[in-house]
Amino acid sequence: MKVYFIETTDKTQRYGIGSYVNNLIPEFKDKDIDFNYVHINSRLYNSVVRTKKASISHIHIPVPINGNSDIGSEFHIPLLFARGIYTIISRHTGKSEKFVLHLNSVMQTNIGVVAKDYSAALVVYTMHILLWRFFYKNDYERFILEWNNRQDNKESHKIDSLLEEKKLCEIADKVICLTDDAYKFVIEIYQIPPSRVIIINNGLNANILPQVSSLKKKKMRRKLGFNHKDKILLYVGRLNQGKGLEFLIDAFHDVLKVHQNTKLIIVGNGNFDMFLSRCSDIWSRVLFTGYLDKSELSNIYNIADIGVLPSLNEQNSFVALEMMAHRLPIIASDIEGFKNILHDKTSCLKIKMVKGKDSSGLDIYALTKSITTLINDESIGARLSNNAYNTIIEEFNSKTMSDKLLMIYRELLLCVIEVKPK
Incomplete structure (x- = not known):
């Protein structure tokens, strides 16, 4: 079971997402999983490098040759760069082998778009932040007013980011929410079928x-x-x-x-x-x-x-x-x-x-x-x-978190195997 966990090497890796993966990795030891940690915008190398540490493979993908250090950190990953990332990942898999691509930011939406174009990857998206609360400072009335009138707010970067996240949720085979609040939002506002949304609380050891x-x-x-x-x-x-x-x-x-x-x-x-x-x-x-x-x-x-x-x-x-x-x-x-x-x-x-x-x-x-x-x-x-x-x-330990995530990975891959034509 191959999994490619995507993170962009920026300040988010120091905080929530970094803590998330650092608590998962030790729990994956001795489990039936080939876990690959993909670092986009890695500053450690000037070319694509694969390393291994404590049974976990790390793929370091540097800043694109154009030198734009903002790509993949504060801004959305461009489609061309996303294609390059997916090509690098696919080199490590068999031509027809299905694998899980675990995305962790709306900035990574285009990687999911490319993955679905090639149809080799099963996409999982963890929603680490509830964007509407961040953008609208918890003012639901103001958010819902702009959301319902989004056709008239085409210049709003807030609405653009929310629409991008909605697109990522629609692409994903499974959306992981961290709270009941996020779960309800994804189903009611983004209108994602409940069967494709799950709550997995964060946990640590x-x-x-x-x-x-x-x-x-x-x-x-x-x-x-x-x-x-x-x-x-x-x-x-x-x-x-x-x-x-x-x-x-x-x-x-x-x-x-x-x-x-x-x-x-x-x-x-x-x-x-x-x-x-x-x-x-x-x-x-x-x-x-x-x-x-x-x-x-x-x-x-x-x-x-x-x-x-x-x-x-x-x-x-x-x-x-x-x-x-x-x-x-x-x-x-x-x-x-x-x-x-x-x-x-x-x-x-x-x-x-x-x-x-x-x-x-x-x-x-x-x-x-x-x-x-x-x-x-x-x-x-x-x-x-x-x-x-x-x-x-x-209730909030890393073993429970990792066991639930492994179950999601296995269920997605099992569904693919079961429907595979003879």
């Missing part, structure tokens, strides 16, 4: 994370320049609109009025200028780390006291799962993306959304109150974090 004692935690804090009495709040994610970081910083100002020994660590890349100005009077209390690799980030998780997920638009977030796995008490925005994995007052404290003049936001007063509650009463945080940890072990 929390059992491999080392347990850190309180003594070791104190030593790690001192090494990283923190006092053992500091109360550390943690944000992990991109620094851009829609992630809700501005609401956390505003609430943090209010927390400092009561708890002066509180620190805020902000992990991630993005638009630093957008948020640095909001911290001008509290710079000594806020640490911007930029992007951290897996081991560095694990150290930060281990020294933090509270994890905050203020995002306005999320899809079964790996950051949420990582915080749960590290037994961090969590405060999260009350959005659809966290609905299945985090439950208010059971495994987290949730903050209601408030509708503003132009867009929705978080209730800053409620966020401040939840932070101070967890600082004042550690027993509440302990109860929430233990429940969250048990949830990830039982």
